[in-house]
Amino acid sequence: MDIAKLLNAFPGAVSQGIIWGLMAIGVYITYRILDVADLTVDGSMATGGAVAAVMITAGYNPWLAVIVAFLVGMLAGLVTGLFHTTMGIPAILAGILTQLALYSINLRIMDGKANTAVNVNKYHVLVTSRNVRQFSVSNPIILTLILTAVLIALLYFFFNTEYGCALRATGANGAMARAQGINTNVAKVIGLMLSNGIVAFSGAMLTQYQGFADVQMARGAIVIGLAAVIIGEVVFGKLLKSFAGKLVCVSLGAIIYYLVMQIVLWLGLNTNDLKMLTAIVVAIFLAVPHWKQQAQTRLHVRRKGGE
């Protein structure tokens, strides 16, 4: 139990957390704003990674690769959106179907290979876990923080436009939104596209960071995304109440998630139990708001009774 080792591991956990924070912001758009649990992300994150890996190894600029990954991710969201709106498939099932199809598509993108290496010695990549302990601008924490700030600023701007408000209205109260003349189906599709674009973008960053794209790399991503959203709300929800603040919460939630994971590893617990521990951590964070509310209600009742 060497505390220095743990602290030495924190920069890596933080940068991994920031990258997953980008992904969690995508999840926030569907889960909180649109009020849809979108499972496409387990596929679209890997799609983003696959696109980035193939393009970078083919010699394209990594910035171009992440932009194309974003666009391809939007296509994935479009498919889920169309499944949901024009074919009347429940949102959760539509996401599962797209996720299923994306497995094959991701294999196609990577030319039939389940795994594509992105050798950091050979290609110019935007971020790599190798530099995470360096005091220089090539430290991935710096670039990912900037990207997170830019993304939050753009989303803040977008969701304050007239159409952004219509999107929020769609999630808040669909019937009311329709009554206001908003085409809620189109709004849902747009929201899903935006969300999956961001998720694929995060996958593209993750591929560069970890040095490979794998067809299974985003298995269980939705759990991490939701965990980040909820942890962020529980821990920082009281402090940051504005829309942009909430997105910051989500990013911080992802960082906390990875710090907890790193601590669990540092404690030397059997990694075979890792998934169970993840489930317990997420369950506790999910339960906290519920318990709080219950306690408050009880307190309220007791106070009233005392009057």
Place this chain on the structure above:
Amino acid sequence: MKKICALVLTLCLALACLSMAAAEDKTYHVGVLQLVQHVALDAATQGFQDALTEKLGDKIVIDVKNASGESVNCTTIANDFVAANMDLIMANATPALQSAMAATADIPILGTSITDYATALDMDDWTGVTGVNISGTSDLAPLDGQAAMLHELFPDAKTVGLVYCSAEPNSKYQVDEITKFLTELGYECKNYAFADSNDVASVVESACECDVLYIPTDNTAASYTETIANVVEPAGKAVIAGEEGICTGCGVATLTISYYDLGYATGEMAYEVLVNGADVAQMAIQYAPNFTKKYVAARADALELTIPEDYSAIE
């Protein structure tokens, strides 16, 4: 706000600690990063541990961490090992090796259960050494040995049908390689490539015009062994398989590598690096030291084959 402050302070503290390298111990610390709980990978890790423990006893501390099938966890674990300043990292399976490579350019990394390092690390001009902080062992199937096995069991056969899936570049490579060995032994080889489940039966049907069939380590074929068995068994043709799974499903005999031995060999390489200061960048990738001959008793009986005694039956 307090919490944010606390977080920022923790980060600063973390960064400040970077320069504080962990105190040098006399014992060696090795981290094992395994992709998933899997029979073959578990065996390799076990062999690795056994080799190092035999050689170094209590002078070695091995920390085995399993990513539980989520390749993303590999990065988290690799980060943990690098932060702990391990003397060596053993990466078991391809994504594990790739994460470790991305995480450090300094700590020696040994891979195992990797088929082809040039592909896994995306290296051009492959020379057998990586030139960076990576070496290890490969689980590539022993194609020359498999050709010799076919010759041992079927010395009188004339033609060999090579059945594989056209969508798998690895299979094509194996088929091309084994053709060289089989031709040397005097066999005539014919390729029978199928595309998917729709044409596998008919392709195997036409391959049955050959005396013996060979199927390399092919993931698609491995999924359709039932279909293949339903064609070759009535036709009375024998299949020599590239690996145990296919052999169990539709083959009569195979020559497989032992992942335990592979892990053990990796452990011996680790000893060279840790104790004798071998330069990992110049260590050649090693291949499985010995292979196990296995056969399926029921099919051998049906074909009235006499299996030599050094073969062990697949349960």
